Amino acid sequence: MLKDIFQDRFSDIWRLLSETTQFLSRTTVFVQYEDQLRSWRQQLQSAGKNTDVSRRIRGEITELRKSLRLEGYDLSLAGQRLTVDMFRNDAALGDGFRRVVIFFCEDKIYWLAGDENHITLNEFLERQMDSLRGQRPRDVSSIRSKHYLWYRRSGNELILSGSDTETKEDFERLKAMADANSLAILSQLKTLR
Numbered sequence: 001m002l003k004d005i006f007q008d009r010f011s012d013i014w015r016l017l018s019e020t021t022q023f024l025s026r027t028t029v030f031v032q033y034e035d036q037l038r039s040w041r042q043q044l045q046s047a048g049k050n051t052d053v054s055r056r057i058r059g060e061i062t063e064l065r066k067s068l069r070l071e072g073y074d075l076s077l078a079g080q081r082l083t084v085d086m087f088r089n090d091a092a093l094g095d096g097f098r099r100v101v102i103f104f105c106e107d108k109i110y111w112l113a114g115d116e117n118h119i120t121l122n123e124f125l126e127r128q129m130d131s132l133r134g135q136r137p138r139d140v141s142s143i144r145s146k147h148y149l150w151y152r153r154s155g156n157e158l159i160l161s162g163s164d165t166e167t168k169e170d171f172e173r174l175k176a177m178a179d180a181n182s183l184a185i186l187s188q189l190k191t192l193r
Contacts, residue, residue: 013058017041020061023068023078026183033064074187079156082182084175087162088150097150097161100192101125104177106141109188118148118165147174153193158186 021037024030040057047053065075088097100113101121112125129143148165151158160178162171178185 013044013054013061016058016061016065017044019075019078020065023073023075023183026078027073036064074183074190077183077186077190080186081157082178082186083157083159084171084178085159085161087164087166087171089164092150092161095152097152097159099163100149100151100160102147102149102189103129103143104145104147105143108141109185111189111192113151113192118163122146122148145170145173147171149174151192158189158192 017037017040024033024037040061043053044057068075088095098113099115099118099121100111101118103110103125110125110129112121112128114121114124116124147160147170148163150161150163153159160174162168162174
């Protein structure tokens with residue numbers, strides 16, 4: 001978090017404002033900040049090279065970003081995109097895709113990627129979760145949905161595609177979840193490489 005605050009203080013003010021606006025526009029709290037973001041933009045445009053105005057606005061944006069981080073938002077995801085696009089078969093390996101099984105639980109997403117088939121990955125992940133339940137039962141909630149997918153990182157984009165094991169209904173549910181809250185999914189899959 002200290003690194004993020006340091007970066008905020010030395011980033012270009014316009015870039016900082018754009019990233020903050022881009023991030024907030026993808027959240028449910030955007031309407032709370034929309035007028036303030038517009039006001040900052042107008043003040044910066046009117047101020048020209050007035051460093052006092054720029055310094056004040058930078059401080060206000062930095063404080064907003066700090067408070068968002070304290071509320072649990074991951075602003076580093078501002079430039080990230082989640083795409084849930086289509087079904088693929090084993091030929092996806094040739095296109096740089098890898099297999100992943102994702103379990104959506106009440107408050108967390110568990111996933112396991114690997115070279116094994118999706119059914120085997122599913123069994124491994126279920127065993128891992130059973131082990132966690134034995135050690136820390138309160139930390140592992142029940143599974144709400146399972147997804148058998150192909151994934152690929154392409155720049156700032158995470159592409160998820162259905163596999164032959166994924167049902168059409170489950171895939172449509174995944175698309176709806178991604179449309180509703182892509183940032184939450186991206187934050188849980190941040191280390192999926």
